[in-house]
Amino acid sequence: MAPLPIMLCDQRKLTPSFGYVFDPRWLDLHDSLLSILWKFIKMNSVSGHLIVMQLAKTDVDPYEGIAVCKFEIDMQRLHVDLGLSLKVIRESITPNLLGNATCPNFRFCRRCLNRGYHGTAYQFESVIRCPLHGDILETRCRSCGMSTAYHLNVSILNSPFRCKYCSNLYGTNTPNFIHKSTFKRISRRAITRTRILRC
Template identity: 50%
Template sequence: MEAKSLPIMLFDERALTPSFGYVFDPKWLDPFESIVSILWKLARMNRLSGQAITTQLAKSDIDPYEGVAACRSEVDLCRLHLTLGLPLKLVWDSVLPDALQATAGNHFRYCRKCLCRGYHSVVHQVGTNKCCPVHGDPLEIACRTCGAKAPYRLNVALLDAPYRCGNCGHLYGASPPVSSRNMRPFNKKARIAITRLRWSYFAYF
């Protein structure tokens, strides 16, 4: 008897479907959280690898080690919205508009205090913005321990090193971020500061 051919399903194709049983709660997010911050929380809470996540992000087949730029033309935002059950607007706002991509720094830019609470914002990536809107601290690019800079691309190297330098492994912040489950949202003043800055940079995108 001729054997029936079974559909081939790669592990990565199942990795981010709801049937896989991942958890993600929109309450873990603060305003204008970056896509990197969202994916780090997803990876951390579900023990997903950067490779599994990266292969789900792009609009076409990509090398997960090369990854994609964190911009709207390269990331499959609809898929992310459906997969994570997050509002499309929220996912849309987590990446810089392509028009701003040219002015954005090529490297991951961060506020140490924000990373301690597990937060990285899309406004941190705007190249002309030098300070964190919440803390007022200068944004940093290089790791304080080894000086390495991480390219701001959604790839295995960045997604497999949440809140830490992918080169030396040291945390970017002074302490590990609190668990998303125990995270308390930013207060009203902080939320207004982030929202104002975001609108000042890209109100119409």
Template identity: 40%
Template sequence: MALTRPRFPILAFDEWELSLSRGSAFNQKWLMPGESLISILWKFACANVLPGDALMHLISPLVDPSMGVAPVRDNIELARLCRVLRLPEGVLRMSLLDAALAVPTHPAFRYCRLCAAHGYHSVLYQLEEEERCPVHHQSLDTRCLHCSCETPHILSASVIEAPFRCLGCRSHVSYGRLSLRSTIPAMSRQDRMALSRHWLLRSGNDMNGGSGSA
């Protein structure tokens, strides 16, 4: 049987860290208001050809990459995350929910299919009281259209390696096939403004527990 080329370069975790320390491919303009950490990591991993276990080791070295960790502020070391992603702390703080929030959160990855087609997931979509996307006015989904499975809302190697895909059948959760990496805004200026307004509205109510601003 012929050998196939490995999907990723075979590097030790410290070599991945050294490689990224020399410079990583990422542009803050690829992000949109209120973007979740999972969505940000999908773009970062795609742009830098990083396997999920390597990225998990870089951002949370004490966490088992296969088990993962809930993406809340108490579980993520922001200073380390800033060093790896080279993004402002305010942006990353906004991408995580506060574990102490009185508002119930959903354990499954919850998304707008049209937003997913643009490579976007809002951290606010995980709040159970959020029922519709503020841009597309569609109901938020958790189940795959093809196999009805739910993807857990955690940071793990398997989730990172399945950007906007179902963990069960690997089908896209979106209606489209837009690239995660783009040099132009994925949504219109009007849509981005709608996301910003919605974020500001929520941060003025129950999201202001140290959420910061970009």
């Protein structure tokens, strides 16, 4: 039997032709890029290493990773490979004009994570409470107390919806982003208002 061709990491694509699946219905309005990638990783059992190598605009150490900003992420590749619109991708990335007004650590609402949702605006320092539940946004894992840098690298990507230090879920149940109900109009409005007013 002929030997299988060696598939180098940079030759692979995150596309259906390589066996990967992605359904935009798993997403919610203004889902953050981390949230989008976590869903992709969970459904495809793909490694964070491959994701970083595919999405970085330049050669990077995947363990160092890349910032969630348009200067470091190949948005066109995300658009083509995952079939996401450029609008959805733009809305998932921290706006550059906010500069230091964003939280350096992953900041989340536990109840939102139960449906697999982490909004882009949850990283904005000016957003204190979840626009959907009113809960104060958190940065520390309730199990081990550790915070995780909001940076796309192997360790955060390989722990979808879980603390990378202790592996416990951030939410109270496994994220149910496949069978979730769609956001009601009032929720969509709250998210949009939070996002638009803060940047």
